[in-house]
Structures are given as structure tokens and as C-alpha cells.
Amino acid sequence: MTTPLEFDRYCDEIPRGLGELRSAVTSGTALSTTVPTCPEWTLEDLALHTGRALRWAGHLVRTRATEHIPVDAVPGSTAPAVPGDAGALDAWLAEAGARLVEALREAGPDAAVWSWAAVHRADFWARRMTHELVVHGADAVLAAGRPLPGVPADVAADAIDEWLEILRFTQRALPDGRERELRGGPGRTLHLHATDAPPELDAEWLVELTEDGIAWRRGHEKAAVALRGPLDAVLFAFYRRLSPDAPELEVLGERELLDFWLERASFG
Template identity: 65%
Template sequence: MTLLAHDRYCDEIAHQVGQLRAVVTSGADLSATVPTCPDWTLEQLVRHVGGALRWVELTVRTRAQEEIPEEKVPGHDGPDAEGDPASLDAWLAETGDMIGGTLREAGPDAAVWAWAGVLNAGFWARRMAHEITVHRADATLAAGLPYEVAADVAADAIDEWLGIIEFVQRTVPERVADDLRGPGGRSIHLHATDTAPELNAEWLVELTEEGVAWRRGHEKATVALRGPLTEVLLAFYRRLPLDSPGLEVLGERELLEFWLERSSFG
């Protein structure tokens, strides 16, 4: 697996912040419930994303060697005014400038605390690029707006998600992801149908007794999920139903549903 360049992640964070700001200022109802994150309103989702970016910015800027409590992050919760898109937009703009500058200044190899065993700023650039990419999908879907994402970012987001599931299984076996262990011979194939061959936007995910194993490539599997890369990404992150237009499930659908129910951070 080859990561994207550090600057590419930084560029994508800036782009995604701009896109999220466009949702905030689009006239969308900030009090509306987000269907894919039903515990949050649209405004709460935006504040969550901005707060996470500020938390990471402080973590990287101070080269923290342990987790920083959220309450120690200046501006973490966002503007005092609620329901005010202008204040929320200004806070997001400042947040984007802060984290972009900090990550670029640090470079990918700066030593810093992280939770997945990769103890450098590069981990956080990648993690935040995909955090905001997927949560922007939540926001745009809630606002009824179109959603697009660059193919290299979407493919890397799938790589990262699979890596996270591997990490959770190795380190926290009592979590729900551990249910994915089991007899060999069960596998999932993801196949993006609209990308250039050199991107190799296909994956084989194997569920074994030792844990999840995965690799890029075209191989037969117990079940396959096919469709445009953006739709495959969103379905694999449980943001789109499997029956969404453009998606096709071939083989044992129950296995894919089993995966989607159990693949999570916790």
C-alpha cells in the first residue's frame, strides 16, 4: 500500500474544509437531523468536525506525547452563537487555516502522539483528510446537496478504513470488530467501475480466524460490491444503502451486511 503525499493530504483537508463551509452557507437547515449520524444535527456535525481538527492541530503543534483532553483545546466547541451560519463559517475558516499551516510546518515525520501505532504528524494528516471527507458526505446528504470526492482520496480512504479495522482487531479484541473473525473462506470484493486501471481501485477483504486481511486487486470473492468509486466508498462507510442507484451486490449479500454491521472503531 502506498500512501498519498503529505502535501496531498494537507491540500485535501483545505479543500474539504472549503466544501463543508459551502454547505454551512448554502441555506441548509442547521437544526436538521443528519440521517447518517442521527444523534447529531447538521450544526452539531460541523462543530464535531471543526473541534476534531482543532484538537489535532494542537496535538501536532505542541508535539504532544500523550492524548490532550478536548477541554484544553482553545475554540474546540465552536462559536458561542448557535444557529448562525456566518459565525460557524468563520470558525471553520480559521480552523482550516490553523490545521493546514501546522501540518505543513510539521511535515509527515514529526513525532507526535497518535492512537493507531503510527506516531507522527503524517498519521494525523491522513486521518483528518478522511475524517472530514466522510463527514462532509454526512453534511451534504443531510442538506440534499451533491457530493463528489477525488478518486485518489476515495481509494485511500478505503485503504485507511481497512487498516483501522485491522488495528482494532489486533489491539482491542473485545470490540465489535472482533466478531469479524471466523473460519476462512469468507471474502469481500470491492470493485470501482469508473476509475482508470492504474488506480487499481479494487480490493479483496478476507475474514479469517487470525483477523481481517486485505489487499488491492481483482479477485473472486464470496460477495462483491460494484459501482462508481464514490458510491462504493460511501456504502463501505455505511453512508449509502447497498440498494442505492449505481451499486450492485453480487454473491452472498448477508456477508457484506455482516461486515457493515460490525466494522467500526468500537
């Protein structure tokens, strides 16, 4: 996996992404509200899941962990004492984010830290938590009845890169997972095309379902199916937080191939 954004950029982005979740928690929306994009969770469940992930990543980086540490063993990972207390939950989230960023900045990008992926450095966790917040921040604002948030263009493009890298990694590391079906032969290709991104960002992707698994690259190339629209919309559709039938998006070609992909490459 690569980390194309600067390490400090990720550290700066984590509080912004967390702000989307915190704003939903303190919006007056009932914490028992079902999250439409994660219907097995309430807004409170979503916040607790995300806060625990932030505290876990921060603890791994702070302790320079050399092996997996269970989330329940991380200090402060338990929920605030009073369920349903939005103020306490918000404070707990804020502390989790601050402690993570503090640990990352103290460690620096190259510090050796355990991860579940192929990269065992602090910069893996900076990137992963940035994009965890992109997606779960969107989940939270949707639960609060708000429109999907805007995402800085470089972060949105990197989130698509990272998700493709994760899928490719899990396909190899977990051969019996649902991603195993994302294989094929010639012509099983998808094209993602962001129509509003600056040219220097090169915000287009070609994804190939080969016999050996997923292969992908940036660039403008013809594919069996294309998903086209503003970068934020392409990102959230790719993460199944927005329907491909949304008015701002256009699907060209084999829609069934896009649906096949989305059913097997969903986030959370």
C-alpha cells in the first residue's frame, strides 16, 4: 500500500473528518436513530465503533505495538458512563481523536507499528483513520438527516486508492472472503471518472477483475462499465453510501457488473 498524501496532511484531516461525526452526535438527533447506510447500528453505535477504532489505532502507535492488541485491552475504549448522553459521547470522541493525532505526530510516519495489512508503520494508521472518518462521518450526517459532506479532492481520490488497495490485499490474505468472487477474465473492467476534479489530480481509475484478482491503475480508459460524476459522489457510491442512480451520477455500460462489484466490495 502506498501513502500518496503527506503524513501531516492525514494528521490535519483526522480532526476535520471527526468533526462530521461529532456534529451529528450533537445535532439534537436522537442517538437511538438508525443509521440508514449501516442499518444494524444506531447513531450511538456508530459513534462508539468509530471512537473505539480511533483509540485502538492511537494506542497501537503510542506503544509501538509489535503484535495485535485487542480493542477491549485499550485504556479508555469503553463507552461513556451514561448511555445516550450526547455531550459525554462528543467529549469522548474529541479526546479519542486528539490522542490519536498526538500519538501519530510524536511517532512520525516511519515508526514501526503493527497493522493488519502489509505496511507496519505509523503512516498506515494515519491514512486508515483518515478514511475511516470520511466514510463514517458520512454515515453519521446521513443519520442526522443532512446531505453527504464535501471531502477535499485529494483526500477523496486517496480514499478510492486506499479502498482498492485494501480489497486487493484482502483478496490475497483472505482467499475465502467475499472478495474472492471479484475475479474474471478479459473485459470485466470498471471505470471511475470524476468529472469535477482538477486535471493534475488524475481522478480516473480503471479496475480489472482478472483471474488472479483485482488490478487497478489511474487513467482514462474504456471499460465494460463506467461510473461518472462529481468526485465526492463517485467516492460515496463506490463505498455504497450513495446510490449509483443518484441524479448527479451516470452509469454507462454493463450495470450488472457494477452491481456485482458493489455487492462484494462494500465497506462496513
